[in-house]
Amino acid sequence: MDELIKKINSIYPLKPDSLKLLLDEMHKIELPKNKALVDAGQIGRSAYFIKKGIARAYCDGKDNQITFWFGQEGDFVFSYNSYINRQPGYESIELLENSVLYEIKDEALQRLFIENIDLANWGRKLAELELIKLEERYISRLFKSASECYAELLKSSPNLIQRIQLGYIASYLGVTQVTLSRIRAEIK
Amino acid sequence: MDELIKKINSIYPLKPDSLKLLLDEMHKIELPKNKALVDAGQIGRSAYFIKKGIARAYCDGKDNQITFWFGQEGDFVFSYNSYINRQPGYESIELLENSVLYEIKDEALQRLFIENIDLANWGRKLAELELIKLEERYISRLFKSASECYAELLKSSPNLIQRIQLGYIASYLGVTQVTLSRIRAEIK
DNA sequence: TTCATTTTTTAACATTTGTAAAAAAATGGT
């Protein structure tokens, strides 16, 4: 629970009372590898904090799946689309390892935002931080070749490359698995 | 001012009192084409609402500029990076036409968020909506070829293509101007 | 271990996109 509190306060420092309100709604759960946290077409009913494990978010195409996000220890997980729009979305999220999570129901979170200004600002800051993380990723992809993106990922998250199969990583980088294999062969 | 109020309430409906607090901090200004709203390396001191005009956000590379965002009538403009981190950023924003904007100082906005829960939730919703817009754009680029992205832009924002020079649009789509010219030649 | 299955790599060829340079078209000021 310690790392959860640390993470929460790193986003936006909460008063002890506000923190307690939030923590009281979060419950630890263990879920197995391949479990779907969010199914496209269904409304996402919970957000999660990853204590242990890895998750990926993806969309289904005509004949392929596109992975566009990975989460690991210390990350929050939610289907932004259904979380924000309260509508069935296009994204699915699944666990890639047996995982330990803290879950909070979406209804509880929304209620806390409306009732407590401290938590409303925490939720604001959370969205803002996710926004710039995504923006940086977006810009990075506009600037860089697939090879540079891979080298960057290798440097920033070597553990992801150890733990996640290459097909997903290739898709995440926006190239085919064949291309990623070629890139890896060149780097060695 | 009417369209501004409409836009504000479409993000998150505000109580009249809260709306007034926000509007009291927003002031209409006219700025000429090419004016820099945000300079990379400087802290963004204001956010803007575009009443009339077009803006683009870009980063400087070694020997090129990458445009990654366009804003037009009805859009909010701010350098997320410096707005959120309160640090000099990597992004610059400039006007592509003579424009009419509503400006709000960042200090004022931050103060309103801390003082008023209605506005804190408005700010949260604003960031969340921007987040899913960017996520959709990000996923779209992973799925689609440059040609499909252009066709999509042509459909969703034909006015942007009329009003913005192709070099910027090519960069926004992640291709060179030569490639975009080729795409346009094929479509006809 | 062994075997079936999944994942990763390699190869050959097709397609797309990039680069550099020049031509054509559009723009803006006088």
Place this chain on the structure above:
DNA sequence: ACCATTTTTTTACAAATGTTAAAAAATGAA
């Protein structure tokens, strides 16, 4: 209208990535 400047298109060639299929390596269950 005219000219200089900027923007867009075109061309030829190079480099990167996609596609398909097969081989090699890794994984997991019996």
